[in-house]
Amino acid sequence: MFGRARERALLLELVGRRGSGGALIIEGEAGIGKSALLADAVRAAEAGGARRLTSTGLQGPTRSGYGGLHELLHPLLPHVDALPNRQRVALLTAFGMVDGPSPDRLLVSLAALGLLEEAAARHPLVLAIEDLQWLDRSTVAVISFIALHVSGVPITVLCTVRPGVDADTLPALGLDRLHLAGLSDDDARELVSVLGCDLSDLARRRILQESAGNPLALREFIAAVRQRGPAGSILQTRLPITKRLERTFLDRLGPLPSGSRSLLILIAAANGADFHDVMSAARTLDLTLEDLRPLEENDLVSVDGSDLRFRHPLIRSAAENAASTTEWVDAHLALASAMSGHDSAVWHRAAATIERDETVAGELEAVGRRASERGALPEAAFALERAAMVSRGASQRSRRLVLAAESARSAGLTSEAVELLNRADWAEADSDTRTQAVLSRVILALTAGAPVPRAVEIAAVLASLPGEEHGPRRIKILWVLAVLMRSQHVTVSSWQDLRDKLDREDERNPLRTVALALLAPLGQAAETRGDLPDLVPRLADDPLALVSLAIASESLQDLDTALTCWGLAQEGFHKSGAPADEMQAIRGRAHLLMLRGRVREGLADAEYAERMTDEMHQPLLQSMAAATAARGHSLLGDFAAATAALMRSAELAQDSQMALIVADARWAAGTVALAQHRYRDALIEYTHMTVHPTRSLWAIADRTEAAVRAGRPDDLRKNVEEAAVAAALYRSPFLSALVARSRALLADDDAAESYFAEALALGALSESPLEVARTQLLFGEWLRRQKRRKDACAQLTAALDQFETVGAQAFIERATQELRAAGQVSARPTAPSTAVQQLTPQELQVAQLAAAGLSNREIADRVYLSHRTVSTHLYKVFPKLGISSRGQLRHALGGATSD
Template identity: 35%
Template sequence: MTTVGVVGRDAEIAALDRLIGDVQRRGAAVLVRGEAGIGKSALLGLACGAAAGRGLRVLRATGVESEMTLPFAGLHQLVRPLFGRLPALPAPQRRALAAAFGMSDDAAPELFLIGLAALNLLSDSAADQPLVLVVDDAHWLDRPSADVLGFVARRLESEAVVLVAAQRDGFPPVLTGPTVEERHLERLDRRSAEEVLTRRAPQLDPVARGRLLDVAAGNPLALAELPLEGPEDDSGHLTLTARLEHAFAARLPGLPDVTRDLLLVAALEDEGALGESLAAASALRGERVTAEALVPAVEAGLVAADDGRLEFRHPLVRHAIRQQSTLPERQRAHLALARTLPEPDRQVWHRAAAADAPDDALAAELDEAGARALRRGGVPGAQAALERAARLSTDPTQRLRRYLRAAELAFEWGRPDVVDRLLQETTALDVPDRERIRMTVLRERSEEGIQGAGTRRLTEVAAAAAADGRTDQALLFLHAAALRCMWAGASDAARVRVLEVVEEALDPDDVLALEVIGYAAPLARGAVLHEQLRARAAGPLDPDRTIAAGMAASVIGDLPLSIALLGSAVAGLRADGRLGLLSRVLMVEAWDALVVGRFDLASAAADEAVRLAADTEQPLVRAIALVVQGAVSAVRGAGDVEERVAEAARLGLQVESNGVLAVVQLSRGMVALNQGRHEAAWDELARLSDPNDPSYHPVVHSFSVGDLVEAAVNSGHRTEVEPILADLEALAAVTPSAPLHLGLRYGRALLAPEDEAEERFDAALAADLSSWPFARARLQLAYGAWLRRQRRAAESRAPLRAARDALDALGAVAWGDRARQELRASGEQSRPRTPEARDQLSPQELLIAQLAVEGLTNREIGARLYLSHRTVGTHLHRIFPKLGITSRAALRTAIGQ
């Protein structure tokens, strides 16, 4: 990669050069961050040159502030050269992109289906010619485009694509995830700064040179631009960014009027199309303006023009032009743009920018533009349009309606600060009672986290909404309140109030109401919910109620039912692109499967939930899924446990969830028990029984009883555990929760006196354990060990063999070894466990293999898992040698299906 004109960036240049040079072997995503003028754009320019020099195809886009309200404007700019490949995409993906880009009248689908379509469009193109995607000023991308690029960036490893994005400091990172490399550009050291200055202004005398080095403080743009303004100025009180803007602005007065007009319309529109800027400048001046008008600006180092594009030397140039113009000048330029631009939505935004008084007709047009943006999936753009429409409205009713709708949209795209600002705008308005309910609801919903403090207020808002006949809203906020009960340790009084309002406001037979009750009182109402959910699940349920029933079944302990219901909903969620809900469903399915002992399912569901939680920004989902990953790894004898569990604990503290912390503690206890560290297991699990501990959670505590007793018996804490067991016995009288009852039966057998133990074990093993393979195997192991200790070696071997075989089949390595040790002590030898070929596969590889066995093509597998079909193919090429096979036809036998 050539470094002409770039000084002090050798490490960054070398890193990008390596990625671009390696693009045919592996893809990558890099986010370059730094302050204004630090050299981000120069580095991106070098990347473009290096890519072109290697024969790679370069696609470029630049985020522009004025287009942040236009959904998918940045993505459209980036992939527009690939539109000829759209017909080759699967029909749902082709329609998704067409809707997102306004190329059809269809409503835009879920954002992640658009992301998958963009990924496959890029992947297919890269198969013919590797791609380098370059995105400058990424902090100004519209939110939907940024979300799609983040989705793509996390899936490039198997693609011949390198994505390099640059953004300014002070903004949230546009690209995130474990596969995204971030590089922060620091200011140049003194030696490098001197070299830049020598190249730029070799004529400077030593005094002026030293002064400029001090003022520029290692900022490359300042070193390059400030010397042109001369050594004397009166800007000592300005920040460096302001000095640079001042330096660019100082070049404007010397330009011809026509050039300044052309620069102003270009600065206000930001699209970069030279033809559009020339047309608007012509309309502004009432005479034809040609590209000749740009020549003085190019000579002044303010812009560059090539291939029909007009690009500013730096974003600060654009800002300086705007700041140097007067309000009337900007208004006239906006109106000129509105008369000449082709798209109605861009026209109306420029007319709105020029408006200096309320205008109901214009407000109505903005309202319609917001509806179009929403139809295309552009929630931020719709919010901005409605906010501007509200400000232009003379009718108080319409103004209030638009402010409240804008606030709802701001909540939807995660901006509580904007919600608060918009609600403040309504304080001087005459707000009807019904709308006050909406305002209260929005304020409550916009509270970050799931802390229990807002539970009571959410419940009262729900009660008011129900009294006003707004049952759907009442359900929405009762659901939110109940979730806080479940995950954030609400008080008993708050739980009781949630139940009261549910019974007053909702249909008690509706599964959606049962889900709320389950979250609010999973143990106290467990018996009734168990019967009702089993009855509802026996009949037809729509997708949302199927998921609701599955979620409720999980919290009351009917885990086999939960797994069945949630598993049946996964395919539909995938097809609809509802990845936010899918990640939550997978998280619960993974937890259920872990507790039941279906470790393959737990591992696959948790692995996917972790990945999707990054796409959907759900820290609680990620935390629980990480816990499951860690626990499964421990059971299977892997060592990558504590890092995952520690990250889950950090996330639990971040969202202030005692539920997450409880699951972390249970996992740590399970891991210690699996490793035979009984004292450590007792220390971890005993915390779950202490109501004063931050990780106390009644449901999780009820799930821990069997592990707790086993840890106590083997570490000398029998006396301490007996009162805990007695308390849980009382709880078992009101709930049929299977994990609680299984754990109690196991605990009773372990604690029983010698003359009662066999009866206790027989009773525990007589229960229906067909859906609980891990619990059954551990019971058999404990029973066989007890028989051997009673000198009944011959009798002990049958349950020990059954335990060994079941534990081997489940992949519970340490437990299976323990069964072998007991068998050896009984006088019977066992062959070492033979690892299955499928044990060599990662969770994602195993899932891909299973889908391939079902007969799905690579494209179909990719569509289900939100991966490109080429990534699926890469995984299969890795899977075959791991399994010792050479074709898809051999997969079924290799993975035991």
């Protein structure tokens, strides 16, 4: 611990906290002292009563997905029954201990956190993670999640990592980091004086100069000088410290007996395998325990029960570099034989494979399939990619690359998925592979902003699927392309070719009907719109199809069917364990709730979706949710929160020009500008919404108000009349009410009143009380200007009542000011916030579910929390609502209860 007083004090403070936790990355080059510092902190934590849990990363691909997590949590698994059921099954399935549906990583992460919280309730925990960069990626993602959620519980997460690791590979690097530099000159001199007291001054100076303060280099260079002298030592080379250390260890392998050297190479190939498996493989190479003794005596390896480890990872690197190709292949073949029947055996056979081998490729594909079944999607993608590389034929290679790409896509590894798809040989792929490739590309374009498939690829796929038997696959491709076209800024004229192709397909297929609805020109809207409600029960078991039906219903102004579809899709995704898709459905529902005037419910949904997509590292989906949340904040008059959400959305979207994000963000920004009397700014924002035709129609009244107040009413007359045509064809009371309000704003005084009356009558049929209130506010303003103060007060009072119910503060203030201007001097003061409005969106969500009778574990399963976190939320909710028991929740929440 020479020279590490500051770093040691920081770590001891972290592990010594009582009642709270924290996480820290200890970063530094090989040999810098990361492990020593970690071990010291763990000893201090254990002395203070903490329990240690460990996991160590090992070089090489042979570790299975979630293998590192299993090592970490294995001591706690006897308590796994304390978890909510879905989380328990997800964790045990990930570990291969039970058969269950392929678990989503978020569920596994929540289960791991919940298991740790259960243990931490008994005594503090310290998680010691060595060489994080070499753990399997599924484990790293879970550890990252855990590390970000331990601030309120006595769990300390300490990880060591080498510098220069890609942050995409290690998202945990976003945590606080302690960078270990080399020892200071004084500390290095002191260490050399202790370890190398018998060396000459010249040798010591050279060691200090070449080691750059690296403690392991100081130790090993001293040993090298003792053995070979300064002239013949590694000090004569000009290599990076890590490489010189490897050379030092390599020099130590030379004097070993040949059997011990061969055993060391076998151990390096084994990559942390069980000691008994290694020795079983050793026997096939005529190696014995006697060959192990020199390795232990020279402090190269250590044996602890069934655990066989190198003293330092650089010794493994040196042994691998010392091996010839024949020695390395023989070692892996011996290990494959010893581990027969396990996935590790397949990896060793693959490592020994020099030429293409279809048998090994098939085994690797099976490994990938098993990893996928356990939810270890990054490892599944890696296995499938390796299978492709050793495949004999181009067709099989392309098929496995596309399968690898789909696993990578599902794991959120967008750039890797695109790269894998680009490597597939399109000309040699079969029709199934081409179909999957196009589907993967379309979904990547929809959810991650990846490039859309080229027209030539789509045409080639469709041409490769002739005949009636391929009809369902052709329809599926055309359907996802229709969803993509509706989501992107694509001109309506470019839809016709797709419609022509759909018209030739089986009209009994519901996906065909949905696709045609998505692409329906205005003239066919009424006919197509009537088919939508009947499709809901036919697609009830397909949540992805329900999402597309929701989008189609929105575009054809059937808001009832759209809201139903978003809700059913959310339930379907939840049951199937697909939280990323579930959040997309919740975000869609959020916007519909806001249109219906249920702004706080919609905002709670949007913020929930944003939080969860952040947890899942889905930036584009998070950007969509943040834009929707901004819309909710703008309606409630919280302009600071709206602006913050808009900034988050823009940062997450980066260069993406997805029409939905642009439209929602511009709508929120326009609403803020309109409320702040920046009318020209509002008009500019609303004008940019035209990239999304549906959103643009919904904002027609807002856009008209901005134009009128900016002194440019003529800019909107044509748009309003176009919206009127659409409203009539769609037979939509909601859109018709917005059009009538717009016409009232544009009309002269003789016609305005009749349009306002029409807007109110239609609004009453639209189930959107907030929009009715906004019409009443504008009508009241107009009546006041006409000197009809009594009538004005009636409209303004009704509007104010609704605004207070919603909690729309900016509209409340505006209605109150108008009432005073109308002469109602005794206008009531702004109503104080209700107790329910004091709850955070997540507290409200938990409270609603508790009021509906769900237990803490059932709530945890529903909203992706640990059950202890649910308890914490309820602990905060009770005093805010002024209650003391769960049974009082329903009454305290009033109309905010959840069905």
